[in-house]
Amino acid sequence: GEDVEQSLFLSVREGDSSVINCTYTDSSSTYLYWYKQEPGAGLQLLTYIFSNMDMKQDQRLTVLLNKKDKHLSLRIADTQTGDSAIYFCAETLNYGGSQGNLIFGKGTKLSVKP
Amino acid sequence: NAGVTQTPKFQVLKTGQSMTLQCAQDMNHEYMSWYRQDPGMGLRLIHYSVGAGITDQGEVPNGYNVSRSTTEDFPLRLLSAAPSQTSVYFCASTPYGESYEQYFGPGTRLTVT
Numbered sequence: 001g002e003d004v005e006q007s008l009f010l011s012v013r014e015g016d017s018s019v020i021n022c023t024y025t026d027s028s029s030t031y032l033y034w035y036k037q038e039p040g041a042g043l044q045l046l047t048y049i050f051s052n053m054d055m056k057q058d059q060r061l062t063v064l065l066n067k068k069d070k071h072l073s074l075r076i077a078d079t080q081t082g083d084s085a086i087y088f089c090a091e092t093l094n095y096g097g098s099q100g101n102l103i104f105g106k107g108t109k110l111s112v113k114p
Numbered sequence: 115n116a117g118v119t120q121t122p123k124f125q126v127l128k129t130g131q132s133m134t135l136q137c138a139q140d141m142n143h144e145y146m147s148w149y150r151q152d153p154g155m156g157l158r159l160i161h162y163s164v165g166a167g168i169t170d171q172g173e174v175p176n177g178y179n180v181s182r183s184t185t186e187d188f189p190l191r192l193l194s195a196a197p198s199q200t201s202v203y204f205c206a207s208t209p210y211g212e213s214y215e216q217y218f219g220p221g222t223r224l225t226v227t
Contacts, residue, residue: 008154033215042118042204042218043157088156101147101172102216106156 006089006105013113018076020108022089025070029091032065033102034074037086046074046087076110084112115140118219120205126225127195135190135222137205143217145208146188147172148180150201151221157204163188195226 005023012018024032030051035043049056049063049072056063062075076083086107121136139146147162159172163182177199179191188207192199202223206216 004156042220043206043216044218045215048215101159101162102157103159104149104156106154 004089004091004103004105006087006108008106009109009111011111011113012079014079014081016079018074018079018083018110018112020074020076020087020089020110022072022074022105023070024072024089024091026091026103027067027070031092032063032072033088033090034061034063034072035088035090035104037088037107039085043088079110079112081112081114084110086110117141118205118207118217120203120219120222122222123220124223126227127192128227129196131195132191132193133195135192135203135205135224137188137190137219138186139188139205139207139217140186141207141209141217142185143207143209144185145210146182147206147208147216148178148188148190149204149206150174150199151204152201160190160203192224195224197226200224200226 003025031048033048034046036046037043047058049065060077064073086109088107089105090102118139144165148160149157151157158174160178161180163169166185169180202221204221205219208216
């Protein structure tokens with residue numbers, strides 16, 4: 001069945017770049033997403049990429065998509081302590097024929113050290 | 115717009131009790147869904163609705179009921195709470211369109227003793 005895999009932890013120093021990786025299984029996914037969750041809060045959409053794109057850049061965020069390897073990455077440039085959070089990769093899931101459902105990875109906890 | 119609101123924020127139940135988690139959105143989104151988040155498990159889809167009057171099961175529907183009588187509201191009912199339902203519950207809404215971006219509520223933290 002569909003699955004989304006992410007490493008659970010990443011630790012970087014303030015000012016460095018962070019790269020969070022994700023692999024997914026459903027090659028028919030139309031969109032792939034990165035969500036951010038701060039402690040005690042809900043999920044906030046950071047960015048998404050359409051499946052026919054290889055790269056998307058949005059200010060400090062760069063998303064790379066390798067469809068052949070089903071690999072998605074999120075790069076955060078100049079990482080700040082405010083970027084400390086859990087980052088979830090998600091793909092659209094054709095559950096019951098609805099493209100609105102998502103399947104999430106378990107999340108990568110990013111810790112930024114000053 | 116208030117976005118997606120959920121009540122209550124916290125709830126403690128005894129095994130066997132019933133309760134309803136409320137979810138409302140004021141963005142006129144057709145699609146709404148409920149997820150549960152457990153430590154180390156990510157989010158898992160419980161139930162979803164593609165519009166008023168239409169609901170369907172997600173990945174982990176057992177022990178939960180939903181209804182969608184209006185576009186705005188999508189309550190989640192626990193008929194007989196069990197400790198395995200201790201979790202954080204998130205409601206989300208999505209406008210049908212290009213990116214299917216999901217807007218999440220702040221969550222309800224439920225403990226069943």
